[in-house]
Amino acid sequence: MLPTDIPPPLDVDPARRILGLETEFGLHLDTGAARPVTPEEVAGHLFHSVVQWGRSSNVFLPNASRLYIDVGAHPEYATAECDTLTDLIALDKAGERIVHHLVAGGEERLRNAGVEGTIHLYKNNTDSAGNSYGCHENYLVRRRADFKAFASALLPFLVTRQIVTGAGTLTRTPTGAHYSFSPRADHMWEGLSSATTRSRPMINTRDEPHANAELYRRMHVIVGDSTMAEPTTLLKVGATDLILRLMEARVVLPELTLAREMQAIRDVAHDLTGAATVELTDGRRLTAVQIQQEYIDLVRRHLGGVIAPSAEVDQILDLWQRGVDAVRTGDFSGVESELDWAIKHRLVMRYRERLGCDLSDARLARLELAFHDVSPERGVFYRLQQQGLVRRIVSDADIERAITTAPQTTRARLRGAFVTKALESGRDFTVDWVHLKIAGSSGTTVLLKDPFRTEDARVDALLEALEPA
């Protein structure tokens, strides 16, 4: 008999937050094949082995994360619930290795279908025709009646954080090319919306907490760039979490409401000097550097109050400040081993010097794609990292462990244990973010509404039921 009563939510430390990252990968078959091969066909071959063990191309993995093929044949990986930045970074990096592990099998199946080629998976945000795909951040927040106003208050921060957390990109125009902060910025159409493919907002307000809806909502930020360097991911998610902590503690934010957000995000993206100003509703014009500095100062003022001091918060504030300083001074050397846009800027500019070409040269665009290639052998980001030119936050051992092991301090622990055991047992099962079920087992579905709960007698009973008789 399985216990069916749902345990009450735990008392949760308000500083704890569930974090998640969803990454859509670019899928590129480099082939001389005579017949056209669609991305859908390539994705089908790539996911063949996943369908073999998971009976679907939409699965939850033993590390409790989700892997599937999204709109436009993009392989997508959504990390399990994390409540620390280091777990999140390790799990995010594990996702790159998980999709990379599918490549050899996919290439072999293509070969058997008469197509010789190399599959490249890019952790980036645009293809060569300018189509965009995203990296979505999830922050669990306490439910409140004024969610729209709450989310809107985050927009000035999100519009300007790209000067530190942007991935950087070569932007091609009819008259040439220039380097800008964020490939994603030009694809944003509005501030808030509940739709994502028709209208592309910075924050998706679809009410889907994947948790007890009376207590929680999910802040689903979809304006960010996919980030390669671990310190950039730390800053992107860490700084956003700090601002949310202040907002949730009802700290009054500086009045920085932007007059035209869509114009502002583009103007900021395309000005590497950080001198471009954006207009505020109160008539002032400020630079992204000034706006980001206001947020840094705000966090510093509440350090020791709303924000408990920690080595990690210090690390975030230090990198944040050095990133803003780099843009303000035009000297990028202080962050060129930590922030994606600066790492790639240095790489691209050095290669341009070597070639003596201009920024619109195809070889530089080729280099940019190679930078985002998730292959540890071929990917230029990983070559830089192996040379010691990029700072690390987690170790390779942490990442290897995260390929098969769920975070142990959230609900992911329960899902990970269930998926692992169910796969070992060979039993059919179904699972999503909040449900676990052994198919045919008198229909008992375990509902896990508390994302902070790591122990559950009902799940123990499920695990026991999966033991060989």
Added chain:
Amino acid sequence: MAQLNAQGQPYEDETPEPEAPAPAAAAQASNDALDDLLAEIDGSLQVNAEQFVRSFVQKGGQ
């Protein structure tokens, strides 16, 4: 445990760090490493770069 001073900070270790190359030397080493890498990948980046880049087209996602 390291001794703490009045401000609660550990006392500075009196023995100087042995390695830690001078900033200029470190920058030079870093540039050399980057140049070596670019020299290594240059050949593969040059092959049909234009065709390679143009062939990466995929519908948009979310």
